[in-house]
Amino acid sequence: MKMKNTSVLIMLLFILSACQTGVNDNATKEKIYTGETGLELEILDRSLPESVFEDERFDMVLKLTNKGAYPITAGDSILKITTEKDYMEIIEPKGSLPYIYSGSFDLDGKEKFQNTDDFEVKEFKLMSKRLDEQSQIHTVTILATVCYNYVTKAYADICIDTDVYNTKPIEKSCSAEQVSLNGGQGAPVAVTRIEPKMLSDGDSVKPQFVIYLRNTDRGSVIEYERINTICSKESPDRDDYNNVQLTDIRFSGYDRNDFRCEPDIAKLENEEDYIICTLQQGIPRSTPSYKTPLYLEFSYAYTLSEQVQLDIERMFS
Amino acid sequence: MGKIKDKFNENPFxxxxxxxxxxxxxxxxxxxVFRFNGINFNIFVIAGLWIKIIRGMGIVLAVAGFFFSPVFLRNKKEWVAILCLVWLxxxxxxxxxxxxxxxxxIMALLxxxxxxxxxEKDKVSLIWLVFILISLDFVGYGILEAILNLDPSVFSRVIFPVWPIFISWYGYIKTQDSRFTFIWILMAIFYVFVFVDGQLVVAKGNNSYLDSATIRAGLGTLWTAVQNMIMFPFNAFNAAFQQSILNATGDYxxxxxEQSGYSTQLGVYFEDTETDMERYFTGDSVSVWSKLRAKTLETDDPINIELTCVAIDEAGEKISADRIEPGPNIDIYSEEDLFITCDFSNLEEGFYEIQMKAEFLFETTARLKTFFMNKETARALxxxxxxxxxxxxxxxxxxxxYTEGPVAIGMETIKQPILVDESGARPYIGIxxxxxxxxxxxxxxxxSITVPQGMELDxxxxxxxxxxxxxxxxxNNLDEIGAxxxxxxxxxRFIVDLNNDLDDIPVTTRYFRTxxxxxxxxxxxxxxxIEPEEEI
Known part of the structure; x- marks a missing residue:
C-alpha cells in the first residue's frame, strides 16, 4: 500500500512537472516565433572610411544576423559582394573575379536553448584602383546581396465549431472566430491572420481556413530553392518571384494530405495574398466544439541587398 | 516771361x-569726347593761382554786383545768392x-x-541749389575722392553723373508726373544690367581723365551689355527652344x-589682363600684363602653352610683340601661376587692338555608368x-x-538598365x-571611346x-571635325553579349569612357x- 502511494505521488509529481514544462514551452515558443524579419544584412558604416585615395586598401565589415526562427545553412544561402570593376577590387577573400565575391553563410535560427540571434561577421579587404585621367574624384558603389531559403512556421489556436448555428442544447466551448497573428512568426513572410469557417456538409462540418500572408521585411520573396537563379544573371522562370508554398498544415491529427488548398502557392503581389485550405474529410457534428492548435508551414526563398557608397579621391590634386 | 511760364505750366514734363x-x-x-572730369582739386594748392583768381574776381564781382543789385532783384538774400553763383x-x-x-x-544755366x-516761388533756394550742383559737378567728385579715397569704379562721375540723376528726381518732385517714375525705373534697370558690367570697365582705374582706348573698350562693353540686355529674353527663349529640339532629336x-570641391579649376585661363600705363604716346613701349593660371593632374604629361601677342592696327595689320615673357612656349607641370608680359616697342600713333592668345593641348575625360540586366529578369519583375x-x-x-576644363563631354545611352537577352543587345551611345x-x-x-571589356563598338x-x-x-577623321x-x-551602337559580357549577378555595372x-x-x-607726343 505504501509502495502504491509512493508510486502515485511520484506520478503526480511527474505530471505536475510536465505541466510546468508545458507552460515554459509555450512562452519560449512565443519568444522564438516572433518578429517580422529573417536575415538582417548590414554593412557596418564605422568600418568604412568616407573616402579613400587611389590604390588604398581598406576594410569593410558585413554583419549577417538571423533574426528569425529558422536556420540558414550554407547550402541554402548565397552572399554576393560586388564592386565597380574599373575602380575597386576585393583583395580578401578572393573570388573568381577580383570585383565579385560569392560565398554562403551558416546561421542558426532561434531555438529553445538559444533564443538570441545568431550572427556572422565577414570582413572584406578591398582596394581602390586608379582614377581616370584628369579625374579628381569618383563615387563607387559596393553592393551586398543575399539570397536564402527560409521557412515560416505559424501556430494558432483555432476553434473547430461543430455547432455553427448554435442548435445544440449544450453550451459550446468556443466558436470559430478570426485569429490575428500580430508581430510575425520570426520570418520575413508572416501569417497575419486566419479566418476559420465551418462549412456544412450533411452531418458533418468541413473546417476551412483563409490564411493571410504578407511580406513583412524589406526584400523580395522568391520561389523556394531558386536562389541560384535569382542571385545570378540566369533567366528566371515565370513564377520565380513572390511565390510562397504551403508545405504543411496540421491540426488534431489531420495533415497536409487531408486538406485541399487553393491556390497551392500564394503569390504575394503587392506583398500580400491568401490561401484557402479546406479539410476534405468532414468532422461529425456530434463532436463537441473544441479548441486546437493549427500548425502552418510555408517555404520560400528571400533576397535582399544593401549598398554603400564611398569616394575615391586623387591624392595631391 | 509770362508766356514761357504759361507754356511751362501747360506741360512741364x-x-x-x-x-x-x-x-x-x-x-x-x-x-x-571731352573727358571732362571737373577741376583738379590740387590746383587750389598752388598759391600763385589763388592770388590771380582773387584779383581777377574782384573786378568781376563788382560788375556783377552792379547789374544784379537789389534794385533788380526781390531781396538781399537773392542778391547774395546770385553774387555767390557768379563768383563760382x-x-x-x-x-x-x-x-x-x-x-x-551751359547746362547748369539752362x-x-x-x-x-x-x-519757382523760392528763387533763393533755387540759386543755392544750382550753386551746390555746380560745385559738386566741378569740384565735388574730386573732393570726395581725395577725402574718402573712393574706388572710382564704385563712385565717380561716370557711374553717378550728377545732372541726369538730379534732373530726373527734381522733375518728378516739381511735376509729380509719373513719366519721371518710368525714367527712374529705366535708369535703375540701366544701372543694374549695364553699369555693373559696362560702366565699371569704363570707370575702373580712371578717376581723373579717361583715356580714349579705355573709353572705347568701355563703350564697347556697354554696347555689348545693352545688346545682351535686349537680346537676353530672346536668346534664352531661343536656347530653350533649340535645346528642346536637340533633346527631341537626340543630337545633344x-x-x-565632376565636383572636385577644389577652388582652382583644371585648365588654362587668363586673369587680370591690363596695360602697364593708362595712356601711351608715340615712342612709348607698350606692355600688356596678364596672370596665366594653369592646372593639370597629369604630371607626366605637362600642358604645353603656346603664347602669341599681336597688336592689330586700324587697317587690320597685325604687329607681333617684340618680346613675350616668359617665352612663347611654356610647359606647365601640375599647377602654376605665371605672369605673362607682351612688349611692343615701336607702335605708331593710332588705335590698336592688343590680342593675347594662349593655345594649349588639353585633355578631358568622361565616364558613363551603365547597368545591364537579363531581359528575362526584368520581364519576371x-x-x-x-x-x-x-x-x-x-x-x-x-x-x-566629365572632368574639369574648357570642354564638356556629354554621354547618353538608352534608359537604364540596358536589357540583354540571348540574342544580345545593340544600344546606342551618344557623345x-x-x-x-x-x-x-x-x-x-x-x-577615343573605351567600351567595357568584352563589348564592341559597331x-x-x-x-x-x-x-x-x-x-x-x-x-577616324579628326580633320573633318575641325574647330x-x-x-x-x-x-x-555597341554590341553586348549576355553570356560573355555580364557578371553572374542580377545587375552588372559597367563604364563607358570618352x-x-x-x-x-x-x-x-x-x-x-598711341597718342601724339605731348608738348611740354
Whole structure:
C-alpha cells in the first residue's frame, strides 16, 4: 500500500512537472516565433572610411544576423559582394573575379536553448584602383546581396465549431472566430491572420481556413530553392518571384494530405495574398466544439541587398 | 516771361525731359569726347593761382554786383545768392575753362533759367541749389575722392553723373508726373544690367581723365551689355527652344562636371589682363600684363602653352610683340601661376587692338555608368508588378561625369538598365563635345571611346566614324571635325553579349569612357591708343 502511494505521488509529481514544462514551452515558443524579419544584412558604416585615395586598401565589415526562427545553412544561402570593376577590387577573400565575391553563410535560427540571434561577421579587404585621367574624384558603389531559403512556421489556436448555428442544447466551448497573428512568426513572410469557417456538409462540418500572408521585411520573396537563379544573371522562370508554398498544415491529427488548398502557392503581389485550405474529410457534428492548435508551414526563398557608397579621391590634386 | 511760364505750366514734363536729355548728352560727350572730369582739386594748392583768381574776381564781382543789385532783384538774400553763383562761375572760368566745362556750365544755366523763369516761388533756394550742383559737378567728385579715397569704379562721375540723376528726381518732385517714375525705373534697370558690367570697365582705374582706348573698350562693353540686355529674353527663349529640339532629336547629350570641391579649376585661363600705363604716346613701349593660371593632374604629361601677342592696327595689320615673357612656349607641370608680359616697342600713333592668345593641348575625360540586366529578369519583375528600381536600388538614371576644363563631354545611352537577352543587345551611345569656355576648340588631336571589356563598338555603321578593337576605339577623321565653337555630337551602337559580357549577378555595372585631347585657344583683348607726343 505504501509502495502504491509512493508510486502515485511520484506520478503526480511527474505530471505536475510536465505541466510546468508545458507552460515554459509555450512562452519560449512565443519568444522564438516572433518578429517580422529573417536575415538582417548590414554593412557596418564605422568600418568604412568616407573616402579613400587611389590604390588604398581598406576594410569593410558585413554583419549577417538571423533574426528569425529558422536556420540558414550554407547550402541554402548565397552572399554576393560586388564592386565597380574599373575602380575597386576585393583583395580578401578572393573570388573568381577580383570585383565579385560569392560565398554562403551558416546561421542558426532561434531555438529553445538559444533564443538570441545568431550572427556572422565577414570582413572584406578591398582596394581602390586608379582614377581616370584628369579625374579628381569618383563615387563607387559596393553592393551586398543575399539570397536564402527560409521557412515560416505559424501556430494558432483555432476553434473547430461543430455547432455553427448554435442548435445544440449544450453550451459550446468556443466558436470559430478570426485569429490575428500580430508581430510575425520570426520570418520575413508572416501569417497575419486566419479566418476559420465551418462549412456544412450533411452531418458533418468541413473546417476551412483563409490564411493571410504578407511580406513583412524589406526584400523580395522568391520561389523556394531558386536562389541560384535569382542571385545570378540566369533567366528566371515565370513564377520565380513572390511565390510562397504551403508545405504543411496540421491540426488534431489531420495533415497536409487531408486538406485541399487553393491556390497551392500564394503569390504575394503587392506583398500580400491568401490561401484557402479546406479539410476534405468532414468532422461529425456530434463532436463537441473544441479548441486546437493549427500548425502552418510555408517555404520560400528571400533576397535582399544593401549598398554603400564611398569616394575615391586623387591624392595631391 | 509770362508766356514761357504759361507754356511751362501747360506741360512741364517736356521742357524738364528735354533738359534731362541734354544732361545725358553732356554725360555721353564727357566720356567719349571731352573727358571732362571737373577741376583738379590740387590746383587750389598752388598759391600763385589763388592770388590771380582773387584779383581777377574782384573786378568781376563788382560788375556783377552792379547789374544784379537789389534794385533788380526781390531781396538781399537773392542778391547774395546770385553774387555767390557768379563768383563760382567766375572761379571756374579763371581756373581754366575748356569746352567740356563750358558745356556743363551751359547746362547748369539752362536748368537754372528754366526753373527761375517759371513757377519757382523760392528763387533763393533755387540759386543755392544750382550753386551746390555746380560745385559738386566741378569740384565735388574730386573732393570726395581725395577725402574718402573712393574706388572710382564704385563712385565717380561716370557711374553717378550728377545732372541726369538730379534732373530726373527734381522733375518728378516739381511735376509729380509719373513719366519721371518710368525714367527712374529705366535708369535703375540701366544701372543694374549695364553699369555693373559696362560702366565699371569704363570707370575702373580712371578717376581723373579717361583715356580714349579705355573709353572705347568701355563703350564697347556697354554696347555689348545693352545688346545682351535686349537680346537676353530672346536668346534664352531661343536656347530653350533649340535645346528642346536637340533633346527631341537626340543630337545633344548632356553630362555633369565632376565636383572636385577644389577652388582652382583644371585648365588654362587668363586673369587680370591690363596695360602697364593708362595712356601711351608715340615712342612709348607698350606692355600688356596678364596672370596665366594653369592646372593639370597629369604630371607626366605637362600642358604645353603656346603664347602669341599681336597688336592689330586700324587697317587690320597685325604687329607681333617684340618680346613675350616668359617665352612663347611654356610647359606647365601640375599647377602654376605665371605672369605673362607682351612688349611692343615701336607702335605708331593710332588705335590698336592688343590680342593675347594662349593655345594649349588639353585633355578631358568622361565616364558613363551603365547597368545591364537579363531581359528575362526584368520581364519576371514586370509580370509580378515589381519595380526594377525598388528591387535593385543600385540602378540609377546615370548621367555622364566629365572632368574639369574648357570642354564638356556629354554621354547618353538608352534608359537604364540596358536589357540583354540571348540574342544580345545593340544600344546606342551618344557623345557630345561642347565648348564651355569663352575660347575656341581649335582642333581635336585625339578622340577615343573605351567600351567595357568584352563589348564592341559597331563600326560598320556609316554614322560611327570610329575604328579600333575592343575596348578602345579612335575617331577616324579628326580633320573633318575641325574647330568647335559650340558643340558637336557623335553617335554609335555597341554590341553586348549576355553570356560573355555580364557578371553572374542580377545587375552588372559597367563604364563607358570618352577621352578627348584638343587644342584650345583663349584670347584676351585690350584696346589702346598711341597718342601724339605731348608738348611740354
Amino acid at each position: 517736356l521742357p524738364i525731359f528735354f533738359i534731362w536729355l541734354i544732361s545725358l548728352l553732356v554725360w555721353y560727350l564727357d566720356i567719349t 562761375i567766375t572761379l571756374i572760368c579763371c581756373v581754366g575753362i575748356n569746352f567740356g566745362a563750358l558745356l556743363h556750365l 536748368f537754372f533759367f528754366v526753373f527761375y523763369a517759371t513757377e 547629350y548632356s553630362g555633369n562636371q 514586370k509580370r509580378e508588378d515589381k519595380d526594377i528600381y525598388q528591387e535593385y536600388p543600385v540602378i540609377e538614371d546615370s548621367v555622364a561625369i 557630345t563635345i561642347e565648348n564651355q569656355w569663352e575660347g575656341v576648340i581649335s582642333r581635336i588631336d585625339d578622340f 563600326t560598320e555603321l556609316d554614322s560611327c566614324d570610329f575604328s579600333g578593337s575592343s575596348p578602345e576605339y579612335h575617331h 568647335i565653337d559650340f558643340y558637336r555630337s557623335f553617335k554609335c 577621352k578627348v585631347n584638343y587644342y584650345y585657344s583663349l584670347t584676351e583683348v585690350l584696346d589702346i591708343e
